[in-house]
Amino acid sequence: MPEKLPTESSAFHFVFGLKPQNEPLHLMHYLCLRSCRHVHPGSKIHLHYRHLPHGPWWDRIAAELILHQVDEQTPGFDxxxxxxxxxxxxxxSAGLDYAHEADFIRLRALVDHGGIYADMDTFFVRPYPRTLYQHDCVLGEESPMRDPQTGIQRPSLCNAVIIARPGAKFLSDWLSNAIDTFDGTWSRHSCQAASLLWSRTPASLHVVPWWWFYGFPANRQGITQLFEEDAPLPEGLCSIHLWAHLWWRADRTDFSAFHEGLLNETHIRSAKTTYAKLASQFLEPS
Incomplete structure (x- = not known):
């Protein structure tokens, strides 16, 4: 059996600032990093960036991070x-290409160094179970994806949280596959590729139920439960994925009328909603 990696000494990797930072670091991103620090004390937190964040929230957390500036061009991302x-x-055209570039950066960072990768719209609730660190690579499932060519739903794995040992074969194969299959579509090279690779080499990956890493589904109901209701937490939940790309802009209302402008310090301190009640503990007294 591989040597167990203690949770306390594990390294977390985040990717942020691939585009110029015209706005200060948002409170949501600060709470991601702050909750990681508190829930996983002693862990090293690595931020891979191209353009350095700034602003009051950044000033409160920057000293606790290990910073890595990435190159102007990311190998494999075309x-x-x-x-x-x-x-x-x-x-x-929507400016979402940074998410794809981050797909390649996260895989390469984990292949080289190992640890835990998480998206910057993650909120940490409880430590990940120590047993997960016994595996070479761990992913969480997500809702099935519909194949655009056949219309058939296929199992899918989410890459918003990845736990891996350095040089994990599953990640090395995934990175090679991503370089070959990236075609600009949303998840062919990422979540769909991981699912296909898992079906071929099931022993190289450990998969956990989706609610362990993500908590609430990426749909209107899930986002409502996070930001408008006080919903019970699923049993076994360790972190919550906020699915920010679905509600961030004020002009996008197909999933929620909630948007990043409403997610401020006043909201976190006063709202009696799932996310606000969890996040308020990480704000200093006003």
Whole structure:
């Protein structure tokens, strides 16, 4: 059996600031890093960035981070491929290409160094079970993805939280596959590729139920439960994924009328909602 990696000495990796930072670091991102620090005391927190964040919330957390500036071009990420598909052209025009570049950065960081990767719209609630660190690679499931060509729903794995040992074979194979299959569509090279690879080499990956890493589903009901209701936490939940890309902009209301402008310090301190009640403990007294 592989040597157990203690939770206290595990390293966390985040990717942020791939585009110029025209706005100060948002409170949600601060609470991601702050909750990670408190829930996993003693862990090293690595931030991989291109453009350094700034602002009052950044000033409160920056000294606790290990900073790594990434290159202007990320190996394997080819933005010209967005022109190959209608979906890719939409993603590029919407400015969401940073998410794909982060896909490649996270895999390479974990292959090289190991540890835990998490998206910056993660909120940490409880430590990940120590037994997970016995595996070479761990992912959480997500809702099935519909194949755009066949219309058939296929199992899917989410890459918003990844636990891995350095050089994990599953991640090395996934990175090679991502370089070959990236075509600008949202998840062919990431979540769908991971699911296909898992079906071929099931022993190389340990998969946990989706609510352990993500808590609430990426739909209107899940976002309502997070930001408008006081919902019970699923048993076994360790972290919550906030699915920020679905509600961040005020002009996007197909999932929620909630948006980043409403998620401020006043809201966190006063709202009696699932996320606000959990997050308020990480704000200093006013």
């Amino acid at each position: 933005p010209t491929r967005y022109q190959d598909t209608r979906e890719g052209r939409f993603i590029a």
